Amino acid sequence: MNLTRKIITAHLLGGDMTPGKSIDLRIDQTLTQDATGTMAWLQYEAMDVPRVKTELSVSYVDHNTLQMGFRNPDDHRFLRTTAHKFGAIFSPPGTGICHQLHLENFARPGITLVGSDSHTPTAGGIGALAMGAGGLSVALAMAGKPYTIPMPEVMRIYLDNNLTGWASAKDIILHILKELSVKGGVGKVLEYDGPGVATLSVPERATITNMGAELGATTSIFPSDDVTRAFLKAQGREQDWQELHADPNATYDAELRVDLATIPPLAAQPHMPDVVTSVASLAGLQVDQVAIGSCTNSSYADLRQVADILSGHQTHSTTDTCVSPGSKQVLDMLADDGSLSTLLLSGVRLLECSCGPCIGMGGSPVSSGVSVRTFNRNFEGRSGTKDAKVYLTSPLTAAQVALNGGFTDPSTWGTPPSLPALPKRVPSIRHLFLMPAEDGSSVEILRGPNIVPLEKFPSLDATLSASVIIKLEDNITTDHIMPAGAAITALRSNVPAIAEHVFERVDADFVSRARSVKNGIIVARENYGQGSSREHAALAPRHLGIRAVLACSLARIHRANLVNFGILPLTFVNPADYDSIAAGMSLTLDTTAITASAPTTVALDNGSTIMVTNDLSEQELAIIRAGGLLNFVKQA
Ligand code: MIC
Numbered sequence: 001m002n003l004t005r006k007i008i009t010a011h012l013l014g015g016d017m018t019p020g021k022s023i024d025l026r027i028d029q030t031l032t033q034d035a036t037g038t039m040a041w042l043q044y045e046a047m048d049v050p051r052v053k054t055e056l057s058v059s060y061v062d063h064n065t066l067q068m069g070f071r072n073p074d075d076h077r078f079l080r081t082t083a084h085k086f087g088a089i090f091s092p093p094g095t096g097i098c099h100q101l102h103l104e105n106f107a108r109p110g111i112t113l114v115g116s117d118s119h120t121p122t123a124g125g126i127g128a129l130a131m132g133a134g135g136l137s138v139a140l141a142m143a144g145k146p147y148t149i150p151m152p153e154v155m156r157i158y159l160d161n162n163l164t165g166w167a168s169a170k171d172i173i174l175h176i177l178k179e180l181s182v183k184g185g186v187g188k189v190l191e192y193d194g195p196g197v198a199t200l201s202v203p204e205r206a207t208i209t210n211m212g213a214e215l216g217a218t219t220s221i222f223p224s225d226d227v228t229r230a231f232l233k234a235q236g237r238e239q240d241w242q243e244l245h246a247d248p249n250a251t252y253d254a255e256l257r258v259d260l261a262t263i264p265p266l267a268a269q270p271h272m273p274d275v276v277t278s279v280a281s282l283a284g285l286q287v288d289q290v291a292i293g294s295c296t297n298s299s300y301a302d303l304r305q306v307a308d309i310l311s312g313h314q315t316h317s318t319t320d321t322c323v324s325p326g327s328k329q330v331l332d333m334l335a336d337d338g339s340l341s342t343l344l345l346s347g348v349r350l351l352e353c354s355c356g357p358c359i360g361m362g363g364s365p366v367s368s369g370v371s372v373r374t375f376n377r378n379f380e381g382r383s384g385t386k387d388a389k390v391y392l393t394s395p396l397t398a399a400q401v402a403l404n405g406g407f408t409d410p411s412t413w414g415t416p417p418s419l420p421a422l423p424k425r426v427p428s429i430r431h432l433f434l435m436p437a438e439d440g441s442s443v444e445i446l447r448g449p450n451i452v453p454l455e456k457f458p459s460l461d462a463t464l465s466a467s468v469i470i471k472l473e474d475n476i477t478t479d480h481i482m483p484a485g486a487a488i489t490a491l492r493s494n495v496p497a498i499a500e501h502v503f504e505r506v507d508a509d510f511v512s513r514a515r516s517v518k519n520g521i522i523v524a525r526e527n528y529g530q531g532s533s534r535e536h537a538a539l540a541p542r543h544l545g546i547r548a549v550l551a552c553s554l555a556r557i558h559r560a561n562l563v564n565f566g567i568l569p570l571t572f573v574n575p576a577d578y579d580s581i582a583a584g585m586s587l588t589l590d591t592t593a594i595t596a597s598a599p600t601t602v603a604l605d606n607g608s609t610i611m612v613t614n615d616l617s618e619q620e621l622a623i624i625r626a627g628g629l630l631n632f633v634k635q636a
């Protein structure tokens with residue numbers, strides 16, 4: 001067996017392990033973060049389960065820590081009190097980014113982890129089967145219910161040789177993105193194997209599994225070996241280690257071979273993580289901003305290497321350079337070895353240990369500026385500046401760009417800094433986490449005026465007549481559907497208010513058109529809903545009356561979120577029928593005739609019909625008929 005199938009087998013509560021068939025998994029750990037967490041905890045509260053039933057659940061505050069006005073601090077207080085009451089550990093704002101903190105403090109080989117953030121697979125770097133999901137799916141897992149997914153195919157990523165020169169872990173995943181594209185991982189777990197694995201540290205592995213999210217993969221996973229053991233030992237958690245790997249004769253559904261020795265420094269170009277080219281080919285391009293950090297590249301080793309490159313130099317005067325460490329542990333280590341002082345004296349701006357500019361929480365580039373970021377997503381407008389051009393690179397490349405004011409040829413960079421040795425013991429920040437009350441029954445949940453109670457959606461009508469509100473192209477991201485940024489993210493606990501911003505960067509009239517009809521439908525091409533796990537990209541359209549999405553294909557987490565909120569995820573039987581539909585048309589379907597994973601007829605208002613299909617399980621169909629997962633759970 002391969003490693004993925006071993007962990008799934010050990011956690012299987014039901015279903016059929018044939019790729020594509022539904023499986024129910026026992027979930028050991030969950031994580032939530034503030035931007036998706038307020039909804040998740042409101043939903044958890046609505047389930048009437050007094051204590052979380054997982055072995056460990058952590059509620060992190062890392063996405064929006066700006067506290068501009070009362071909304072955001074009210075959210076933080078709500079999350080602190082819900083964690084305290086319901087039995088979760090609380091990580092206060094400023095402690096660090098959820099994925100970095102979870103890797104350092106809680107994740108362990110062989111567990112299942114579900115998190116309300118699409119980069120939860122970061123913990124795959126330590127050998128956990130870690131998956132991103134919508135907040136409601138995580139709330140259900142916290143309530144002790146199984147997590148249901150389609151059984152993934154397992155793709156072996158065979159790493160041969162080792163990295164050379166200025167190439168680093170980020171370049172490995174950028175190379176894989178170039179090979180497979182942003183939809184190349186859909187329906188798959190990417191399982192790393194081969195001699196190259198042992199050459200990579202746990203944080204390097206985590207950089208790679210983190211960005212597996214950009215491939216659309218269910219998750220990515222590395223084996224647990226001596227490198228994993230040394231990492232856990234340094235964290236004072238050697239007892240959490242177990243050896244885990246695929247059997248020597250394991251079989252896989254697909255394979256990609258990667259020769260690490262041939263990978264040069266790479267960059268993803270605007271506006272998709274898979275538009276990858278060599279850094280050398282960008283030489284000469286001036287850069288206005290460099291942002292180093294995010295859950296992809298904010299480990300101690302990443303930032304220490306940046307400091308080593310900048311040591312004794314100054315960042316370029318026309319390149320605004322900022323660093324956000326992944327955790328207070330990382331920051332403490334940088335302070336301890338003098339790297340922090342090196343960074344500050346080189347001209348770097350130090351930001352809080354949080355997501356920061358990655359989700360547009362400040363740090364936006366200048367108008368039509370070029371920004372180089374060590375992050376994982378460069379979708380148009382995500383930085384907060386609509387016409388900015390964002391490139392994604394490794395910290396090593398970003399540091400060189402900061403020094404030189406733009407891209408230069410790596411052959412001129414000299415000798416790369418060495419990877420710092422793993423300290424025998426790293427400083428613990430575990431005392432900063434708030435442990436839950438032993439008995440939460442008397443803990444009061446503190447809310448605020450922006451925390452709006454959940455809306456109850458009606459069940460699915462027998463005949464659905466809906467207008468096409470918008471017709472979209474390929475690869476529409478959840479950032480297109482429900483933009484992030486400081487102002488809009490502050491509305492995550494208030495669905496009626498956040499709904500006013502649906503598709504605002506794509507089509508300013510979307511909301512008024514959706515409101516003007518009773519039922520709406522969204523039409524798109526391939527990979528609709530890629531990117532973030534934010535369920536607001538389903539919930540807010542549902543609030544506006546969207547009842548179905550008809551696309552050529554859908555991204556995994558968003559499709560699950562549509563089901564959770566009672567929106568029908570439909571696909572064209574014949575993708576060419578996409579051309580026969582125009583915005584403003586009315587589509588009618590008899591929903592009582594829909595059966596799980598089978599085609600059905602849709603009537604267009606021009607008198608013609610098309611065939612659409614779905615890949616829903618019986619249970620998912622029942623959830624949609626009930627008007628969403630919360631209604632379904634309460635009915636059961
Ligand atoms: C992201 O990177 O897009 C986010 C912000 O972390 C999201 C979660 C969210 O929208 O709150 C994600 O990746 O799931």
Ligand code: SF4
Pocket residue numbers: 063097117119294295296354355358359375376
């Ligand atoms: Fe935070 Fe960015 Fe990572 Fe999302 S991708 S969790 S916004 S650092």
